[in-house]
Amino acid sequence: MSGPFVLAAGGTGGHMVPAHVLACELMARGHEVHLVTDARGLRFPGLFEGVPRTVVESGSVARSGLLALPKVALAVLRGWAAARTLFREIRPRAVIGFGGYPALPGLLAAVSMRLPSLIHEQNAVLGRVNRLLAPRVRAIATSYPAVRGLDARLAARVRLTGNPVRAEVVAARDTLFDAHASRLRLLVTGGSQGAAVLNSVVPAAVALLPARVRARLDVVHQGRDEDAEAMKLAYAEAGVSAVIRAYFEDLPREIAAAHLVVARAGASTVAELTVAGRPAVLVPLPIAADDHQADNARAMAGAGGAVMVRQGEFTPARLADILTAWLGDPDALAAAAEAARALGRPDAASALADLVTETAE
Incomplete structure (x- = not known):
């Protein structure tokens, strides 16, 4: 076939960003790409610019509830039919799904038409849609060596590729990490889901740090506008310089400039931290499906590149102890950065991209 590679992704940045990065890689190799997504997948600025895209219906019982099952099923059926119509027209070389319910209609259409298909799992836990599709696709790309929920009988189809990150993040890998710098920068980011708990706990924890640590600390904090004034006041009372923004236009640059990060443990966040080689305090989102953020965090923490703290245990005193142990000991901080890297x-x-082209052959 000479048609495009179809990428099925939507919903959140955790699905859309790696799909976008793969699209860039495939296009750089001279291939055509087509995006199949949901309405939410069109909301991300700077992604898939110039790439043909088709919006198909889908739905999720997890999001809508069991009472909406008939409506969800009908939406998925309509999306499946629309994807089949599209595929008959553009004749894809292969269809690649990135998990999440927006990818379901496109992958079901590909499987029903016996098109080469594969899935990519960003997390350390196989997502529900990917769990459904895994036995039906030719290849399964994973981001972690061990993925909870992946049937061992499918091992022959599995390839560990990692989770694609933007070129700017890869460039940050070569940015010098100097744990002995005169100023140390703490980056706080809650990801696309936001994290009100970080906005209250981190400033309070910074106030508890020893004076010698606070004296050389700068904070860059992604916080909601409604929390900004309280955070500014808390940091000012602690005598610490802080920049607070609701949105980072260039998060890779902020990661590259950071010595330590406090964040959620979404797949893209962990992938970016490890590629850039930045240690972190990870606070998994408690309501994440199948508790997958905890698995992501454990993988990084187990290697020494992070400390995982459950939200129920995420107190100012606990965080202050962790920050003091790393920010107060340059050698420990440097070792954690190397472990993350x-x-x-x-x-x-x-x-x-190699796996995708192999699967299409």
């Missing part, structure tokens, strides 16, 4: 897979986009 060792986990990074900067070649993930290339490895995934």
